[in-house]
Amino acid sequence: MPADPDRATGALYRTVAADLREAITAGRYGEAGRLPAEGALAERYGVSRGTVRQALALLRADGLVTSRRGTRRVVLGTARVQSFSELLSFTHWARSMGEEPGGRLESLVRRPADATECELLRLEPGTEVYVTLRLRTLSGTPVMVERTVYPPRVGEIVAELPADAVSHTEPLREHGILFTDADHTIDVVAANTEDARLLGCRRGSPLLREKRRTTDPTGTPVEWSQDRYLPGTVAFSIHNSLASSALSRHARDGD
Amino acid sequence: MPADPDRATGALYRTVAADLREAITAGRYGEAGRLPAEGALAERYGVSRGTVRQALALLRADGLVTSRRGTRRVVLGTARVQSFSELLSFTHWARSMGEEPGGRLESLVRRPADATECELLRLEPGTEVYVTLRLRTLSGTPVMVERTVYPPRVGEIVAELPADAVSHTEPLREHGILFTDADHTIDVVAANTEDARLLGCRRGSPLLREKRRTTDPTGTPVEWSQDRYLPGTVAFSIHNSLASSALSRHARDGD
DNA sequence: CGCCGAAAGTTGGCTGGCCAACTTGGCCCG
DNA sequence: CGGGCCAAGTTGGCCAGCCAACTTTCGGCG
Structure with a gap:
């Protein structure tokens, strides 16, 4: 690292x-x-x-310094900068905070992709995908439920991993699956029965949801994931500026 | 525009x-x-x-194209790109979606800044700040409660605006107050009594919270705001990549 | 003493060029 | 026919230089 x-x-x-x-x-x-x-x-x-x-x-x-024509650059903040992989990988993120990440595979099924999955992963209709459901923990306490859909090429590797594997992204990288770009969407959603059971909260209680679609350097989608966090466990933070913005806000358009 | x-x-x-x-x-x-x-x-x-x-x-x-040494750039997506001001200004954002933004000033008070406000706005202890509470609507329906703290220089201008002014950022820009950099933090919070009354939801029901600190080109803070959205009205979306990342995720550390 | 203008300092923007690293496709050879 | 090598194409990175736009400073002038 x-x-x-x-x-x-x-x-x-x-x-x-x-x-x-x-x-x-x-x-x-x-x-x-x-x-x-x-x-x-x-x-x-x-x-x-x-x-x-x-x-x-x-x-x-990164928002560390300003820049203006005519005058010297000004130091904005003494920013906490985090790498791309810390954002992508729960494991990396947890470790960078000094917490002990954990993961338990609840289920892994192979089934034909539905319409939206084909669209998002850019697959032919009917292609089989691998779907995982994982409970993620920080130092033993559950904080997040992760539902990920992998295309065949990636899913085949994930399926071989042990059920108690902490990190999925690390072994994938070793198999030559590269993550270089990701689109994230953050909103609030109510816990369903499964979420409630796994996270130990009540059905309908609010969760912070992150939807993520990740691609490799060729632009091929390698992952489509929905992570649901218990409130109070994480926050997402962004810097943007007139000079270069990477964030956008948009209306929710129903899953 | x-x-x-x-x-x-x-x-x-x-x-x-x-x-x-x-x-x-x-x-x-x-x-x-x-x-x-x-x-x-x-x-x-x-x-x-x-x-x-x-x-x-x-x-x-913006995540529209990849880039890799040795081969031509690949088109990633046909992205919805939004400008910095659309992210910063509720009014701009709403208009860009074709919705009619509204704002009602609930209160505007002048009082000494507390410790965290001094820190965030980089003010001397005891400096007076202007605090506004506004209910923001989209096509008439309430969607967000906005609590903003302004330093004196900015607050004096805001205080002069009519109570039904839709946009605050636009008149501020005309007065030479420039917004160029912002740090955002997104998480979930429970509605307090005031939130519930204004948004018409129950006390304790979940809201999507965005905390924002905005600075001008010289690095001077010009705004510190907490916006609370009804679930289902907005989502935040981000692109990041190995090449350049602007987003970070971190543990919540209590207001 | 205060205001204004000129000059110096600084960043934004653009050019043209060079080489290295990497990917791809095609050709040659076994 | 297949595998491996090579060349062409393409992006990453770096340099040196030039001018424009803008900010700040400082000195002169009223």
Whole structure:
């Protein structure tokens, strides 16, 4: 597990970004302080100004610094930045918080995909999919119910995993299934009978629902999941800006 | 209201991005189709490859296209993209959906900021803040309760607005208060007595809560707001990717 | 002393070019 | 006919430079 996602590749601009991020988080430029000019940073790191700008674009997107023409960049916050995989994988996320993640497979069935599943996973009508139902725990206490639909190529691998496997995404990655893009939708839903039984809450009590569709680098969907969290266990947090926004709000249009 | 946020500035790369976005949304490259090579696009638009890459980076961040070294970009989805202001402003958002937004000011008080407000708005202890409570409606039906804390500079302007003003952000912009960055946190909360009365639901029934802190280009906080939505009226949707992530999930740490 | 304008400093935007890393498809050979 | 190798195509990354737009500062002038 790389300590710093920015340093994952050998790219220069990621190294610079990682260094600046570390400096900002350590408060070395102060809250609401000013960053050195791009040119100065370029000289310090021995790279071109373009490379520095690439690095700063990363920090900008994470909401660590502002950017305005005419004046130096201002430090916005000493942000908690989390990697893509921490968002995608319950296991990664839990571990990054120092909690002990757990997972119990309640059921795994193979059945023909319905219409919406075919649409979302981009499959031919009638293709068989693998559907898992898992109860996820943090340090032993149940916090989330996860219902995931996998296309055959992925499902075949999942089906081979032991029932008490904590992480599914890690073994999948080792089998060459890559997760690179995800669309998330967050809303509130009432617990059904099954949710209530697994999570130990009352039927109809509110749950925070995250719907997620994940694709690999070729754009092929690899996962379609509905996670339902007990209230008070998680919150989702987003930064967006005029410069680059990744979030949208929209009307609910019935599952 | 600009039809396309990408064309807001006269920047070339935004124009290119807007054109490509339009083409993708119109399905001109097909679902899961391939985009022309960067070089080809550069020639078509008469710009350098660097500019095309800037444009494609925008689409990449929105999850419209993938990008992988060695092969052409693949169209991921025909995404519903929303601008920063649609996320920030209930009014903009509602109008973009063709709904009629409404707002009724329930109360506006001026009082000393408490400790957390000072922290969040970066104010000296004891500074007076303006606190508004508004009921927001879509086509007449209540959907959201909005509690916003403004620092003096901003609150003074808000206090002058008529009680039935639909939008607050628009007049603020005209007074030179700019919104450029926002941090959002989304979770579930139970309706208190006031929420229940305003929204017409039962006390204790679940609401989708969005906490938001907005800053201007200098990094100065201009707004701190808690919005509570009736379930079923909104969902939040996010795209993130290995290439650039803007979302994080974290444990709830009690208001 | 205060206001205004000029100059310096800084970021946004764009160009053109170069090489490396990677994917794909086709060709050649066994 | 199949497998492996090679070349072409494509994106990632980096550089050096230029100008425009904007902010801030500072000095001169009223």
